[in-house]
Amino acid sequence: MTVLVTGGAGYIGSHVVAALARAGMRALVLDDFSNSSRAVMPRLERLAGTHVPLVEGDVRDATLLRDTFARHPISAVVHCAGLKAVGESGERPLAYWDVNVNGSFRLAEVMGEAGVATLVFSSSATVYGQPERLPVDESAPLKPASVYGRTKRTVEDFLRDLAASNANWRIAILRYFNPAGAHPSALIGEAPRGRPNNLVPFLCRTAAGEFPELSIFGTDYPTPDGTGIRDYLHVDDLAEGHVAALRYLADHAGALTLNLGMGRGFSVLEVVAAFERACGRSVTKSFAPRRDGDIACVYADPARAQRVLGWSTSRDLDAICADAWRWQAAGGGYEKG
Ligand code: NAD
Ligand code: UFG
Numbered sequence: 001m002t003v004l005v006t007g008g009a010g011y012i013g014s015h016v017v018a019a020l021a022r023a024g025m026r027a028l029v030l031d032d033f034s035n036s037s038r039a040v041m042p043r044l045e046r047l048a049g050t051h052v053p054l055v056e057g058d059v060r061d062a063t064l065l066r067d068t069f070a071r072h073p074i075s076a077v078v079h080c081a082g083l084k085a086v087g088e089s090g091e092r093p094l095a096y097w098d099v100n101v102n103g104s105f106r107l108a109e110v111m112g113e114a115g116v117a118t119l120v121f122s123s124s125a126t127v128y129g130q131p132e133r134l135p136v137d138e139s140a141p142l143k144p145a146s147v148y149g150r151t152k153r154t155v156e157d158f159l160r161d162l163a164a165s166n167a168n169w170r171i172a173i174l175r176y177f178n179p180a181g182a183h184p185s186a187l188i189g190e191a192p193r194g195r196p197n198n199l200v201p202f203l204c205r206t207a208a209g210e211f212p213e214l215s216i217f218g219t220d221y222p223t224p225d226g227t228g229i230r231d232y233l234h235v236d237d238l239a240e241g242h243v244a245a246l247r248y249l250a251d252h253a254g255a256l257t258l259n260l261g262m263g264r265g266f267s268v269l270e271v272v273a274a275f276e277r278a279c280g281r282s283v284t285k286s287f288a289p290r291r292d293g294d295i296a297c298v299y300a301d302p303a304r305a306q307r308v309l310g311w312s313t314s315r316d317l318d319a320i321c322a323d324a325w326r327w328q329a330a331g332g333g334y335e336k337g
Pocket of ligand 2: 084085086124125126176177178197198199200202212214216217218227228229230268291293
């Protein structure tokens with residue numbers, strides 16, 4: 001079975017490629033390297049123990065997609081390619097709607113032509129906004145608060161319409177909570193360009209001396225210690241969720257929407273403490289105002305994924321921090337090849 005992984009050179013896609021290899025499935029990467037490095041490919045081949053073919057190009061390019069489906073025996077697609085920065089999405093709505101929404105349209109269109117009907121889509125817990133009830137389950141109302149979140153909700157709606165239109169489609173919409181950590185080999189991990197937006201990569205770079213301090217955004221949230229609470233899950237657990245979804249789709253049609261999270265929340269201060277334990281040094285912190293657009297608290301009810309896929313997380317916050325730090329200590333990027 002060859003699985004096309006769009007965005008397969010990126011943070012989550014690369015871990016999906018490694019998880020597919022562990023499960024005995026072949027991966028084909030399609031990526032334009034707009035937010036990743038070509039140097040990930042040899043590392044993926046080391047992890048997979050085999051050649052990992054690459055198609056370099058844009059997921060919106062229908063001609064390239066047609067050619068890719070014609071040349072490779074693709075039986076399923078994991079669609080990770082997309083733009084993902086919440087703040088930037090407000091400044092570049094055209095780019096976000098085009099890449100995330102049109103990219104998904106083109107891909108589904110060419111899959112339809114090629115007779116490939118199995119698709120796993122990278123959605124996000126950001127589609128919930130601040131949920132009224134916690135933990136949040138898949139039936140909660142969708143109130144995305146950013147352009148990025150609205151592009152994800154739109155693709156979700158489109159994919160459910162597609163599945164309703166033709167019983168051949170087998171679609172899993174995975175709502176990721178907060179993926180963090182890296183592969184324990186330290187061969188692949190998260191390599192954000194410039195100043196990281198996310199907590200764990202910022203902690204890594206600060207502990208490594210690249211930034212003088214971590215700003216904790218908001219200490220007056222209605223949470224026990226006043227800082228924001230999120231559901232962090234290890235990127236390898238998340239990647240294995242994709243494998244479980246592909247196995248499920250092998251004999252189930254329709255569209256399935258699932259939360260992928262640990263099912264518990266950690267505050268910023270709890271993550272900082274776990275990270276300091278993992279790296280054995282303390283990180284300088286300062287308390288800053290709330291970040292625009294942030295919510296107080298969100299964590300998943302992952303019961304449906306457990307029931308339907310038999311999937312749940314097996315790596316805890318300490319493992320997330322230890323693996324993130326090992327990746328950082330090994331360079332934290334691909335520049336050195
Ligand atoms: P990433 O930026 O590391 O990976 C995305 C990959 O897609 C990159 O390699 C990039 O080069 C590629 N890409 C971007 N536009 C493309 C295009 N037009 N054509 C071909 N390739 C293109 O991001 P990630 O963290 O791995 O996220 C993967 C997916 O998961 C995204 O769809 C993102 O929205 C979603 N997601 C991520 C998070 C998170 O916290 N990382 C949370 C929820 C959902
Ligand atoms: N935080 C800090 N300092 C930092 C960075 C983050 O205090 O330097 C705090 C945030 O305020 C928040 C928590 O750490 O309380 C987590 O922030 P992240 O930026 O790591 O994660 P978010 O929950 O804000 O966003 C992530 C992804 C989004 C996705 C969302 C879905 O980055 O793409 O999860 O839940 F939409």
